[in-house]
Amino acid sequence: xxxxxxxxxxxxxxxxxxxxxxxxxxxxxxxxxxxxxxxxxxxxxxxxxxxxxxxxxxxxxxxxxxxxxxxxxxxxxxxxxxxxxxxxxxxxxxxxxxxxxxxxxxxxxxxxxxxxxxxxxxxxxxxxxxxxxxxxxxxxxxxxxxxxxxxxxxxxxxxxxxxxxxxxxxxxxxxxxxxxxxxxxxxxxxxxxxxxxxxxxxxxxxxxxxxxxxxxxxxxxxxxxxxxxxxxxxxxxxxxxxxxxxxxxxxxxxxxxxxxxxxxxxxxxxxxxxxxxxxxxxxxxxxxxxxxxxxxxxxxxxxxxxxxxxxxxxxxxxxxxxxxxxxxxxxxxxxxxxxxxxxxxxxxxxxxxxxxxxxxxxxxxxxxxxxxxxxxxxxxxxxxxxxxxxxxxxxxxxxxxxxxxxxxxxxxxxxxxxxxxxxxxxxxxxxxx
Amino acid sequence: xxxxxxxxxxxxxxxxxxxxxxxxxxxxxxxxxxxxxxxxxxxxxxxxxxxxxxxxxxxxxxxxxxxxxxxxxxxxxxxxxxxxxxxxxxxxxxxxxxxxxxxxxxxxxxxxxxxxxxxxxxxxxxxxxxxxxxxxxxxxxxxxxxxxxxxxxxxxxxxxxxxxxxxxxxxxxxxxxxxxxxxxxxxxxxxxxxxxxxxxxxxxxxxxxxxxxxxxxxxxxxxxxxxxxxxxxxxxxxxxxxxxxxxxxxxxxxxxxxxxxxxxxxxxxxxxxxxxxxxxxxxxxxxxxxxxxxxxxxxxxxxxxxxxxxxxxxxxxxxxxxxxxxxxx
Numbered sequence: 001x002x003x004x005x006x007x008x009x010x011x012x013x014x015x016x017x018x019x020x021x022x023x024x025x026x027x028x029x030x031x032x033x034x035x036x037x038x039x040x041x042x043x044x045x046x047x048x049x050x051x052x053x054x055x056x057x058x059x060x061x062x063x064x065x066x067x068x069x070x071x072x073x074x075x076x077x078x079x080x081x082x083x084x085x086x087x088x089x090x091x092x093x094x095x096x097x098x099x100x101x102x103x104x105x106x107x108x109x110x111x112x113x114x115x116x117x118x119x120x121x122x123x124x125x126x127x128x129x130x131x132x133x134x135x136x137x138x139x140x141x142x143x144x145x146x147x148x149x150x151x152x153x154x155x156x157x158x159x160x161x162x163x164x165x166x167x168x169x170x171x172x173x174x175x176x177x178x179x180x181x182x183x184x185x186x187x188x189x190x191x192x193x194x195x196x197x198x199x200x201x202x203x204x205x206x207x208x209x210x211x212x213x214x215x216x217x218x219x220x221x222x223x224x225x226x227x228x229x230x231x232x233x234x235x236x237x238x239x240x241x242x243x244x245x246x247x248x249x250x251x252x253x254x255x256x257x258x259x260x261x262x263x264x265x266x267x268x269x270x271x272x273x274x275x276x277x278x279x280x281x282x283x284x285x286x287x288x289x290x291x292x293x294x295x296x297x298x299x300x301x302x303x304x305x306x307x308x309x310x311x312x313x314x315x316x317x318x319x320x321x322x323x324x325x326x327x328x329x330x331x332x333x334x335x336x337x338x339x340x341x342x343x344x345x346x347x348x349x350x351x352x353x354x355x356x357x358x359x360x361x362x363x364x365x366x367x368x369x370x371x372x373x374x375x376x377x378x379x380x381x382x383x384x385x386x387x388x389x390x391x392x393x394x395x396x397x398x399x400x401x402x403x404x405x406x407x408x409x410x411x412x413x414x415x416x417x418x419x420x421x422x423x424x425x426x427x428x429x430x431x432x433x
Numbered sequence: 434x435x436x437x438x439x440x441x442x443x444x445x446x447x448x449x450x451x452x453x454x455x456x457x458x459x460x461x462x463x464x465x466x467x468x469x470x471x472x473x474x475x476x477x478x479x480x481x482x483x484x485x486x487x488x489x490x491x492x493x494x495x496x497x498x499x500x501x502x503x504x505x506x507x508x509x510x511x512x513x514x515x516x517x518x519x520x521x522x523x524x525x526x527x528x529x530x531x532x533x534x535x536x537x538x539x540x541x542x543x544x545x546x547x548x549x550x551x552x553x554x555x556x557x558x559x560x561x562x563x564x565x566x567x568x569x570x571x572x573x574x575x576x577x578x579x580x581x582x583x584x585x586x587x588x589x590x591x592x593x594x595x596x597x598x599x600x601x602x603x604x605x606x607x608x609x610x611x612x613x614x615x616x617x618x619x620x621x622x623x624x625x626x627x628x629x630x631x632x633x634x635x636x637x638x639x640x641x642x643x644x645x646x647x648x649x650x651x652x653x654x655x656x657x658x659x660x661x662x663x664x665x666x667x668x669x670x671x672x673x674x675x676x677x678x679x680x681x682x683x684x685x686x687x688x689x690x691x692x693x694x695x696x697x698x699x700x701x702x703x704x705x706x707x708x709x710x711x712x713x714x715x716x717x718x719x720x721x722x723x724x725x726x727x728x729x730x731x732x733x734x735x736x737x738x739x740x741x742x743x744x745x746x747x748x749x750x751x752x753x754x755x756x757x758x759x760x761x762x
Contacts, residue, residue: 173525228744236472236524237743243673244739251732366536369529408540411533418530419518
């Protein structure tokens with residue numbers, strides 16, 4: 001079967017190559033500029049298993065008038081020349097998708113702000129997944145959803161440790177935590193992919209992003225929250241401050257990064273590996289390995305180091321910790337830095353697993369709250385338990401429900417958890433009253 | 434630079450339908466946050482059920498007044514549904530659960546197909562013709578030069594400001610009544626109110642329902658003005674904006690929402706105008722900010738204002754400092 005498909009793809013490719021010049025003459029809109037020069041919008045359409053999707057129509061417009069159209073080739077590639085640098089709208093014509101393939105997010109059929117620079121090719125990406133009627137067995141679907149859910153859950157755990165610990169040591173519910181996550185992904189994007197950046201390999205860029213995330217968390221505490229604590233601002237006032245901070249940062253990111261989602265330039269196109277029941281991409285395995293290693297290191301640091309013990313003591317009872325000689329302010333500063341670093345690393349992992357976008361962290365904020373509350377707000381290991389649980393439940397729900405309900409499922413778990421066991425799985429009752 | 438034009442636009446926005454509707458929504462939020470100390474972060478959901486209750490009812494063939502009643506009733510039900518399980522929780526839990534519930538509700542409204550009750554992402558349009566048929570103003574432009582409204586806008590904002598005055602008057606009286614004093618006592622010290630034999634939970638629930646119903650009125654007004662409802666108009670940022678203008682005007686002050694809304698819309702539209710003019714005349718290089726970025730700059734300003742106000746002047750323009758510096762639980 002696979003072999004026959006290859007022959008078919010090869011045949012289509014040969015036909016396309018042979019017909020290409022004639023094609024260009026018959027359809028002036030597909031190549032308005034000589035090939036090879038000038039600006040263009042390009043991309044490759046891949047389905048959920050990273051197989052190319054041919055014969056899908058892509059339309060480019062600029063605020064109304066049509067600029068050009070193209071049909072994806074046998075390798076899934078498409079290229080549409082545009083006359084000049086500027087902002088374009090790129091639409092995938094959903095009706096032309098083959099059976100069994102659908103957009104993962106139907107609202108992203110049109111990328112409304114694709115900015116093309118003079119003389120450069122601008123890659124765009126449409127995230128495709130399985131539509132109705134794909135021929136994968138039930139057990140395989142389940143196994144794949146479980147491994148996806150595990151990956152999502154572990155990322156969620158890494159990203160939300162800071163949220164839980166900062167609450168634990170200071171009592172602050174940080175509604176701007178998502179912006180720490182986005183920050184990490186943006187720094188990594190700048191360091192690795194952006195034309196203006198140094199062009200580091202992504203692995204180095206992830207380390208840089210983690211370090212910058214730590215510094216960003218440090219700055220949050222030193223420049224904003226420590227002074228506010230000194231002024232004895234109330235809990236509710238601080239929550240409103242974090243809302244304002246989040247709104248400010250998110251729109252600042254929008255200003256510098258633009259609205260369109262963009263992938264890192266490495267590891268974007270990966271075929272699923274065949275591991276029996278599951279077929280993860282190599283980068284999925286890498287993400288799971290990194291997340292597990294980080295979580296293990298975190299657990300050991302919390303158990304075995306003096307600082308980790310101090311952190312748990314402050315989270316447990318601040319006054320008691322202070323009176324037994326622990327420098328609480330220093331512990332809080334370390335918690336902010338560590339939490340910021342882990343959130344940034346989580347952001348890089350989300351960007352690697354999906355794409356980088358200015359509001360990716362805000363989208364994760366409520367699932368992160370769900371993870372820490374289900375696990376136990378303020379507890380050290382709560383985010384681990386809660387994150388994996390939320391990841392698995394929301395991902396597995398897509399077996400029965402449409403993926404667009406995924407976030408709804410995560411939040412429904414959160415609401416049920418708050419009603420039934422507000423202290424979370426690992427929390428204790430007195431924290432929440 | 435067309436300074437007069439920018440100023441006229443700003444004044445028109447400060448008195449326009451959006452300002453009136455946001456002021457009404459914020460009166461509801463003031464009942465929650467300003468008077469009772471409830472940190473409701475899902476306020477935009479009340480606007481959504483008000484708007485959708487109206488639009489769906491009319492879409493199914495009922496007259497507009499019945500739709501408006503359904504909208505308010507839906508908000509009352511939502512208030513009970515939000516409040517019954519969550520009002521016993523601490524402030525931050527209430528905040529998280531209300532914002533999450535609002536998003537779940539929006540996801541459900543959004544997920545239907547074109548033929549479903551809510552019409553999914555397509556929304557519902559043209560359901561408020563009844564309202565505009567009642568318009569007593571003849572066709573034309575009302576105002577001076579650039580500061581002018583069409584007869585439709587004038588009708589919407591006449592009704593809008595009238596509703597705002599009525600709800601402000603009503604809430605003012607309610608808050609000065611014995612009932613309102615209990616609400617404020619709960620905000621100051623919940624345990625003290627409880628020790629005086631007050632059923633704190635019941636009062637909080639009544640506050641949530643009243644504020645939610647007022648929020649629904651705002652939602653209905655916005656929906657009528659636009660003749661359209663769409664799930665993506667009810668993102669959490671709507672709630673945050675209402676907080677910004679409540680804190681600007683003064684949380685816990687009866688005229689705070691109205692003043693906050695007028696000042697907010699004036700400042701936002703004025704900044705928009707200055708930025709757009711600056712870009713058009715080339716004073717602001719497009720490499721720094723171009724016209725598509727102006728929206729982002731607006732929300733950056735909202736966020737910054739929210740932070741700075743909360744840090745340096747938490748009582749806003751009209752509030753009392755000792756009333757807003759409480760650590761509500």
